[in-house]
Amino acid sequence: MDDDVKVLLIEDDIAAAEMYRMRLVADGYSVVIGRDGQEGLRMATDEAPDFIYLDLRLPGLDGFEVLERLRADAATRHIPVIILTNYGEPELRERGLKLGALEFLVKADTTPAQLAESVERATGPRVLPST
């Protein structure tokens, strides 16, 4: 697919990452997974994703640090980021949005279908290849 939309999931919980990946792949996106903050940053540069989902609680660099670095780097500054976390506290939400996250989603309230909708909001509707 030429217009392949690539999504990077920065997520250390493999069960959560796999779950969202299954849905996004079914919707026609290609998905790569970074298991910690450092790996996520490296993949943001190397894989040039169109879109990033970012967990906050990560080994090593936490999500906010990752977001700051993504924003500081000219190569990754333009990539839309949605925070996807277990923590819904208003102060975290505010901090994330201030750092430039497009949305702030709480995992427990975000089904894979709702996640897929959030990608659509950010990148435009997907037209699935006819099978």
Next chain:
Amino acid sequence: MERAADELRSTPDLEPVSRRPVNRPSAAAGFKIQAPSNLPNRARGTRVVEPANGEGAGFYTQAARLAAQVGPAAAPPRDATIYLVQSGAVSRIATTSRGDAESGGSGAIADHPHVRQAVAGDAIVIDRSRGRAGRSLAAAVAVIPVHTDGVVVGALEVEGDGDDFDERHVGQLVTLANLIGAGLGHDATVSDLTEEAERSRNLEKMKSEFLNIAAHELRSPLGIIRGYASLLSEVALSAEEREVALERIGEKSEEMARLISDMLETARLETMGLDLAVAPVDLEDVIGDAVAAMRPLLGADHAFDLQATGGPIAVVADRRRLTTMLTNLLDNAIKYSPRGGTIEIRVGCDEGVATIMVRDHGIGISAEQVPFLFTRFGRLVTPETSHIRGTGLGLYLARETARLHGGDIVARSQAGQGSTFTITLPVELG
């Protein structure tokens, strides 16, 4: 005192009140009262205002002030009074009236129906019905009997407008009433009172922090279960993906079940202690069960290295709880070695004591922090561990379980060097 109580019993009960047996102080309440060697004469014979601990009436005033603070924080100030009761008469040994402390005064017990009832029945009396004349708000009254050397010598009464006293408040009042009784019997001082107040505040804070952590810990596996369930119903998954989805749902349900069981065990331990269902078991079987139960969580990066003694090790134990204790330690070892590694399990038995050592090569903690590992609700959150899940109950419960079996768990650790937990358990001889 017994005779006075008998006389009082013949008078009719007040309605409506709730009555329940007095909670005796326990180690779980955080304060141990030693039985005084002799009952102070003053408490028995005269209308005493001096505590036997030699601290003067200030002790009671302080106790009354602390009691007046028990209740919903936002409620208007309460009145707290400490009474001594003898032969149908009450003497007021300390009162705080809307925050101002006074002492002295006496009267007939008939004028203090709640106190009468608490003393006669040796029962906690809570009256939620009592709207006092001239006051628009509903009032609640709580009266807790005060014991010295096992005998009811008086009562602590707390009364507030627009208040209610729930289980927790009553528990705090019982602790204070026990301290007042101990003050009469030499054993409690003002610093015990302030320590108790401080301890109770800290525990409240830890509990609300814990609730917050627990909610997050339950929310995370629940989110995964819901997510995979929705995938199964909404998306055409491959056979392999379906398998993964079902496996994840199973794993996360187990995780939730373990969390909930830890919480229930902790609550049970706090309120009534655990009843062990003990029977003779082979410790090696229990270890085998725990290792088998945890193996699916190992993933590619971790391995167990189990070296057992080969022979049966006979212990008398609650098999289920002992297995849970071991799975908690193994789970801990996996969680805190995020980069993987071998988890060594060594079993030994020597001179009537069985030892099980669980060693990981994970992140460890500094030696100074080791004592905090086993605190209830006390999860150590450092930059290295902030992404690791946990309620802070697992190790607490594990050590309590070992101790209930007459054994113990000790930890050794160094930051960056991994941790070693050593369980000791008495072996059934014969």
